[in-house]
Structure formats: C-alpha cells, structure tokens
Amino acid sequence: MGCSNGRNALYLGHLGFDVTAVDNNIGAIEMLQQIVSQEGMSNIRTQLYDINNAALGEEYGFIGCTVTLMFLDPARVDAVIADMQRHTRAGGYNLIVCAMSTEAYPCPARFPFTLDEGQLREAYEGWELLKYNENVGTMHNGAQLQFGTMLARKPG
Numbered sequence: 001m002g003c004s005n006g007r008n009a010l011y012l013g014h015l016g017f018d019v020t021a022v023d024n025n026i027g028a029i030e031m032l033q034q035i036v037s038q039e040g041m042s043n044i045r046t047q048l049y050d051i052n053n054a055a056l057g058e059e060y061g062f063i064g065c066t067v068t069l070m071f072l073d074p075a076r077v078d079a080v081i082a083d084m085q086r087h088t089r090a091g092g093y094n095l096i097v098c099a100m101s102t103e104a105y106p107c108p109a110r111f112p113f114t115l116d117e118g119q120l121r122e123a124y125e126g127w128e129l130l131k132y133n134e135n136v137g138t139m140h141n142g143a144q145l146q147f148g149t150m151l152a153r154k155p156g
C-alpha cells in the first residue's frame with residue numbers, strides 16, 4: 001500500500017510471492033511497471049489506487065503499509081485500517097510503519113496524519129502482535145521522532 005517505485009514489492013516478488021502493488025502516484029507506478037517488465041516478473045501486478053478510498057478489491061495473506069499512512073487524509077485512516085483488516089485472510093498479516101507525534105517527541109515534519117501513543121495497538125485489538133514498538137527513529141535530515149512499527153497476525 002503506497003508502493004512507490006517498489007522497494008517492498010520487488011523484494012517480496014523476488015522471494016516468489018504474488019504481489020499487488022498500489023500507489024496513487026502515476027509516475028511511481030509507471031516506474032515500477034517498467035522495472036517489473038524489464039525483469040520479466042509475472043508475479044507483480046501494479047495498480048493506480050487511492051488508499052483513502054479504503055476499498056481494496058480482494059483478500060490478501062499479507063498487507064504491508066510502510067511509511068505511507070502519514071500521507072493519508074486523517075479522516076480516512078480508521079477506515080483504511082479497517083479495510084486492510086477486512087481484506088486480510090484469517091491467519092494473515094498486516095505490517096504497518098507510521099510516524100507518530102507524542103509529547104516527548106512532537107513530529108517535526110508536517111505530515112497530514114501521525115499516530116498517537118498506543119493508537120495502532122488499540123486498532124489491532126484481538127490480533128496477535130508479533131512485533132510492536134513505538135521507538136524513536138531519525139529522519140534523513142537528522143530530525144528525531146517516534147515511529148509505530150507493527151507486524152500483526154489476524155486470528156485464524
């Protein structure tokens with residue numbers, strides 16, 4: 001979700017998974033499609049899609065949304081997470097990494113959306129949290145902020 005030019009999609013594709021890679025940036029999708037075609041990878045499908053629509057069309061075993069939620073319409077984030085959860089197969093996984101803004105580390109970047117403390121954990125109540133932390137990270141410009149990082153498994 002928010003695949004850009006395919007950092008995660010190409011990695012998963014090379015591991016042999018069937019991948020659907022979505023982004024609303026036509027330039028990024030075209031670049032990824034070009035790489036996929038050049039590499040002859042028939043297991044990666046690219047798709048222009050606005051995540052704010054919260055309307056995934058099918059079920060997946062794994063949905064990854066890394067450093068993307070913070071660019072979405074804040075009013076749509078709950079619906080987007082609920083849609084990811086609905087479209088994950090029983091026993092399947094969601095991976096989310098998203099910037100936070102907290103009292104200790106107010107987010108220094110002007111993202112439309114940031115997670116509150118514990119927000120992601122709460123949204124995934126009932127799922128098995130295989131990894132969850134809200135650690136401090138450093139952006140490319142040296143600014144420090146917390147990131148919510150979560151790998152969760154849907155009950156089987």
Ligand SMILES: C[S@@+](CC[C@H](N)C(=O)[O-])C[C@H]1O[C@@H](n2cnc3c(N)ncnc32)[C@H](O)[C@@H]1O
Nearest residue numbers: 002003004007023024025050051052066068071
């Ligand atoms: C920082 S990049 C993250 C790329 C990738 N997920 C990764 O971890 O390498 C954020 C991506 O989210 C995409 N994005 C932002 N808003 C979006 C939206 N409403 N629908 C789909 N993609 C969106 C951007 O076009 C961009 O490619």
